[in-house]
Amino acid sequence: MASLNDFKILKTKCLKYFENLQNTKPLKSTPKNDIEKERLGFYIFALENLCNLREITDIVDCITDSEFLQYETGKKYDDFGIDAIYLDEDEAEIKLFNFKYREKFNLDKRQSSNDAVISTKFINALYNESTASMSGRIKRLTQGLISALNENRTWKITLYLVSNENKVVLPTDPAISQLKDHYDLEVQAVGLDEVSQVISIRPEPIDATIMLDAEALMVYRESNLSTFNSFIARIPSSEIVRLTCTDESLRHDYNIEDLSVLSEAKLDYSVLFDNVRGFVVKSKYNKNIIESLRNDPQKFFMYNNGLTVVAHRVESQHTNAKKKVKLKISGFQVLNGGQTLRSIHKFNKDSKSNIDDYLSSSEVLVRIFSSDNDQETVNRIAEYTNSQNKISNVDLKSLSTEQLHLEQYLEDFDIIYSRKSGDTGITEKKSYRHKISMERFGQILFALSGSPHQASNQKQQIFGRYYDQLFGTAVFNIESAPRIIEEYFSIVKYYETLSNTYTPIEQKYYYILYLGTILPKLTIDEKITILEDCLKAYETKTELSDARKMIQVAFFNFVKERAV
Template identity: 50%
Template sequence: MANINDYKIIGKKSSKYFELLAKELEFDYSNIDSKQLERLGFYLFIIEHLTPLNDILDITDIVSDTEFNSILFNEKFDDFGIDAITINEEENHIQLFNFKYRNKFSVGKQSLNETILSSKFINALITENLTKLEGKTKRGAKKILEKLNSNDEYRISLYVVSNEDIEIKNKDHHLEQLENTYGLEIVTIGLEQISQFVSLRPSPIHSELIVDNDAIMSFSESSISSSKSYILRLPLSEVIRITCNEIELRANYAIEDLTPLSNVNIDYSVLFDNVRGLVVKSKYNENIYHSLKNDPSKFFMYNNGLTLTANDIRAESVNANKKVKLSLDSIQVLNGGQSLRTIHSFNSSDSKHLEDYLSNSEILVRIFKTSKDSELNNKIAEYTNSQNSISNVDLKSLRSEQLQIEQYLDEHNIIYSRKTGDTGLDNSKNYRHKISMERFGQILMSLRGMPERATNQKKSIFDKYYNDLFLSNKFSLEECPKLVEDYFNIKKEYEKVKSSIESSEQKVFYILYLQSKLEEPIIDLINTLEKIIQEYIPTSGKTLTAARKLIQLNFKTFLDSQVLPTTN
């Protein structure tokens, strides 16, 4: 169960997010009290973890909360209970957010009895009459209706998020109406789940266990090597014990009474190096639950297993050479984090599950001795996860070149966010910018002369184009800080002219490209791009939006023909 320390850590993380945003907006927050800073930053912190958005300015654009927009932008409109709206077009998923930030820590689960969403917002969606809505709320509702009325199938979720553990009781009939009309899914997220987001460098986790000789196989790179790794067949009750948050239980390999294990939680420190973040709800997790409850004896065959690393593995034969005792130092779960979370969740959901199901289920566990070789750790994480549905960005996040970029940019007070939720290597440092791996890859692609591919082929950045962008002699580590500065300077210029020129990430990438070709002020490049967007007529003769034009190779060719001759 999450405690007051988790509450405080999340408060500090949230404040950090707001401070980063304030830096980008050049916003003076000296008159805002600390709890207000936490509340406003909490929105940014949560949205980054629950949506595909990872750029702090992009996240800010979807926050519709009345107070947030009034304080930061002096825009005053009623949010009608919707604090943020985003649409994930790749997953066909509409996400609505309602935040409940509490100023004091409360023990135990709190019931939400108040109205979550305003009936005005719900009625606006159901009647498709948006006249009573304003600002970002109206723009978001309009986009929602466009998607719901399209031929594509969209699912819609409402996330009710609080920094205390919550449950919803007595849902009002308006909310039930939205559930019935659009199949709305309500997801509650409280302190316990949010605490899993926080990446803090953990203390080493040590565990001990005993396995039968026929349940263990050793491996070494050569016949003369003394360094061995192991493949095990472990009961899930043992997996729970060696990864739990009780030091004494992790060391108690001879445990006979399993009752104490029904009250433990996972020690999230073992997942620090796991490439995949928390997935709040997924079909995969539901399948694990189903397998555990309905076919526990076959779980070994249904699950891919866990991959662990340890700085040291000590093995000795015991019980007249019938068993092997293993002592594991500094273990990390690099693959199978979702399985491990779900196993622990299944265990804690009912005290009977341990005896009835988990003790009768086994899983394949691979444990590699890596000493303190971070490069080897990273490769194991990448290669063992590459068989699963994990994004290429996550897989590449542990590569040595990405760690070098992170460290180099950190020296220039820039956060290079390799993982969701990163707020810098040094909590005491006053950072100027935060850039995600994915966004930095898009910057590199634009500067390689492919701004038209930076948005619609961004998945290829960390796959097909990765070596050329990050590993070729065209890449310069020393230039990285300037590239980030250029990106944010362009964003600021667009902010200055937002009343007359609409900004987009696509346009920013084109300006980066033009900037590499032309020595002109940013505002002149912005005007040049707008002029060419207006002049360009596609070969089909159809009328296209600016966004559709910018992803066409023919547009890029037309742009080059108009601007490159001026450099001769």
């Protein structure tokens, strides 16, 4: 269960998110007190982590809460009981959000099911395709949902109840059960306990000790001259619980006979800080892993890919006439297998008997690499071991040397270079001018290289096929990064001032950046005029939105011809 300290850390984190919001997309009016600032920052924080959105402008475009919109636009619209809407095209999921941010910590306070009931006003309107009484952003987003639901594709609808309260609403609550049955949707409650797992703190390294049968361990050494060994081990799942728990004394107590003491052990999330998959509230992977543990624990070793662990140092010592080996693992992180680790701890938490009945009889393959603080080796291990599983190119590259160098370099220019969800800067107490995701920066570089028409829909290729062409040391000068980012945000803010005349769209920013490479002497205003004139003059056989026009090669060529 989360603590008062978790509550306080979240408050600080939410203020940082509000600060990033103001720097990226200034509000029409500013909240007068920190509680309101925290509340708005909480929306950004939650949506970033639950929707895997990394740009504040994209996140804001999902928010429908009437109070947030009043701060943002100066206008107040009826939000119909829904605070945010996100259409996840990749997962075919419609995500609806109801937020509650409490001012004070209450150990026994539980989410109210009434928050879910309030949301039925919107759900009824959605199911009845009734948008006549809606206006503003919620109307536009709802119309998008209606179009999606009318497709042949099957969509999952989930209502997320998100708060900083200590206890979440119970799934057995009559109001929640009725909501699920009547509307055929999922209800996912997220409280302080879940939220505290993703608060991006630079953790202190953790250590642990384990005793293994010699036959359960294989030693690997790079060369005969190497002083650092790495290991491949077969480790009981019950020991995985112990090695990664929050209790330091348990992590070093390898002679536990009564396993029941581990039934209350909690996962120390700092071991997952560099795990590229980040936070997952609920997924099919978790469910499958848990079912394997319950139904066939003896074969879990064969069904699961296991864990990849990197430690600053691993010391081994043979004991018991070389029948046993004691490993002392210092400063370790789980780089691959975060889903497995979370699932093992979740299964342990489900029942006090699971540690004895199932986890003690199942085993996990664990690769333990000694890095000797060689960060580049750690990055490569993370990238190559994760590439064997379903994971995006963007996430894989988040631990590459080039991206880490960019993060560190831009820190000196007060720019947050966000490599993964939850990043609020290397220095928690520092104020930053900008926050830009690794993903967005890649799109900007792609546009500058001559492909503004592809920048919005080639994200995976940017961090796959085109990666070396954009980020390779032979072509990319890291010293140009601050200037490029400043130029991008200047374009974004300038377009915002013209919002009564032109519609600000991300793709337009890419075209303006590109025009700057072929017409360097023009002002932002002149480049915008060229682009907007091209959008008006470009003829198509059927009516197309500006966004659809700008991804066409023919339109890109049309702009080039008109510009020069």
